[in-house]
Amino acid sequence: MDERVESILIPRTQIAARIREMGQQITREIGPLVGGPEAGPLVMMPVLTGAMVFAADLIRHIPVQMTIEPVTVSSYPGKATSSQGASIEGGVPADLGGKHVLVVDDILDSGRTLGLLRRVIEAQRPASVRIAVLLAKEKAEGRDEEVVADYAGFEIEDNFVVGYGLDYDGYYRNLPDIGVLRDPGPPSSTPTSPAQGHAS
Ligand code: IMP
Ligand code: MG
Numbered sequence: 001m002d003e004r005v006e007s008i009l010i011p012r013t014q015i016a017a018r019i020r021e022m023g024q025q026i027t028r029e030i031g032p033l034v035g036g037p038e039a040g041p042l043v044m045m046p047v048l049t050g051a052m053v054f055a056a057d058l059i060r061h062i063p064v065q066m067t068i069e070p071v072t073v074s075s076y077p078g079k080a081t082s083s084q085g086a087s088i089e090g091g092v093p094a095d096l097g098g099k100h101v102l103v104v105d106d107i108l109d110s111g112r113t114l115g116l117l118r119r120v121i122e123a124q125r126p127a128s129v130r131i132a133v134l135l136a137k138e139k140a141e142g143r144d145e146e147v148v149a150d151y152a153g154f155e156i157e158d159n160f161v162v163g164y165g166l167d168y169d170g171y172y173r174n175l176p177d178i179g180v181l182r183d184p185g186p187p188s189s190t191p192t193s194p195a196q197g198h199a200s
Pocket of ligand 2: 166167199200
């Protein structure tokens with residue numbers, strides 16, 4: 001493990017087992033609604049970049065007809081470790097009307113990312129919008145935007161975590177386990193414009 005990672009919070013074996021269960025539950029609940037000549041495919045919408053690893057594993061436990069429509073949302077400019085607001089880059093696909101959409105993200109924190117996405121998707125009148133996250137942070141004082149995930153792999157304490165797709169300043173996404181970062185340091189003192197932020 002990298003020296004800046006203090007401890008492993010969720011080992012890879014536990015992640016894999018939980019994702020298998022989540023896939024089975026999603027298949028049971030959404031599977032009957034999609035596919036066939038009447039209903040369209042399930043639209044899986046991973047939020048780049050953080051959900052890349054989770055989505056890649058999750059979809060292989062959901063054997064239903066699906067398309068994959070990634071979206072890019074920026075929220076953490078540079079070294080910041082708390083939400084700086086969210087913005088969608090390049091928008092979402094424009095043909096979601098009547099479809100079942102499953103938004104997949106790595107972590108639910110302030111709720112701004114998924115709250116924004118849900119609003120933008122719902123404006124197109126899809127048949128349904130559900131949210132799957134690998135991690136949901138406990139927020140004693142509530143989230144900035146009240147978002148509830150339909151599927152959440154693990155509830156975790158309000159620490160900054162990395163690995164399995166989650167980054168700090170763009171790094172650590174390739175760690176196979178989820179770990180807690182050792183003293184991430186203060187957010188960068190120079191304000192970063194949204195254009196310089198990086199994808200979630
Ligand atoms: P929210 O908009 O505050 O809910 O944050 C969602 C995004 O922030 C996620 O998609 C992550 O990219 C990022 N994020 C939130 N908490 C963490 C963390 O502990 N580690 C790494 N990224 C995080
Ligand atoms: Mg991120």
